Amino acid sequence: MSDEPDELAALRDEFPGYxxxxxxxxxxxxxxxxxxxxxxxxxxxxxSPAILxxxxxxxxxxxxxxxxxxxxxxxxxxxxxxxxCAEMFGVSRTTIVKFLVDQGIAxxxxxxxxxADAVVTAYRDRGLSLQECAAQFGISPRRVTTLxxxxxxxxxxxxxxxxxxGDRRSPHPV
Numbered sequence: 001m002s003d004e005p006d007e008l009a010a011l012r013d014e015f016p017g018y019x020x021x022x023x024x025x026x027x028x029x030x031x032x033x034x035x036x037x038x039x040x041x042x043x044x045x046x047x048s049p050a051i052l053x054x055x056x057x058x059x060x061x062x063x064x065x066x067x068x069x070x071x072x073x074x075x076x077x078x079x080x081x082x083x084x085c086a087e088m089f090g091v092s093r094t095t096i097v098k099f100l101v102d103q104g105i106a107x108x109x110x111x112x113x114x115x116a117d118a119v120v121t122a123y124r125d126r127g128l129s130l131q132e133c134a135a136q137f138g139i140s141p142r143r144v145t146t147l148x149x150x151x152x153x154x155x156x157x158x159x160x161x162x163x164x165x166g167d168r169r170s171p172h173p174v
Contacts, residue, residue: 007031007049015056047077058088066091071099082107114139120151130155 008020011033018033023045025032030045031052044059046052054070066089074080074088075096082100086093100107114137122128122136123144130141137144148155 011049011053011056014053015060018056020052046073048073066095066099068099068103071096072103072105075100076105114143114147116147116151119144119147120153123148124153 008022008031011018011020011031015033018035021032021034023030023032025045028047030047031049032043032045033052033056034043044052044055046055048069050067051070051073054067055074071085071089074085075082080088082093082096085096089096097107119133119137119139122133123130128136130144133139133144134141145155
């Protein structure tokens with residue numbers, strides 16, 4: 001990168017409370033911003049100086065110019081949610097979704113990649129409730145219900161909890 005020193009110089013000028021360098025972060029070449037010892041600022045890393053500048057500006061409360069590449073990078077590479085991107089860039093979630101769709105990025109849904117068989121096993125065989133399954137797998141109770149329906153697992157009736165193997169609770173309260 002022949003223009004790396006100029007990019008770093010521009011970052012140093014714009015954000016004097018930071019030191020900037022090029023480093024490997026989780027196996028990827030990135031630009032890293034570290035706060036100086038006397039500055040109370042967060043550490044940040046991004047694959048491009050423009051994205052790093054946008055992240056630092058957001059952290060400092062400065063207004064950000066909304067660029068499709070910045071939105072895509074925040075969502076795809078930083079694994080931010082649509083809501084987090086909207087808050088960072090100061091726009092609505094609808095605007096963020098439009099930018100992502102225009103960039104050809106598939107939107108993630110909560111629970112994408114969840115092991116459906118494990119959810120079914122936890123509910124059916126281990127006797128976990130919908131809420132317990134949802135909490136364990138990081139999905140909503142509604143998503144658990146959908147997965148159970150897709151696998152033909154009948155729901156248990158609401159009310160009294162199912163007795164789990166090894167549960168020695170008395171059938172009558174004392």
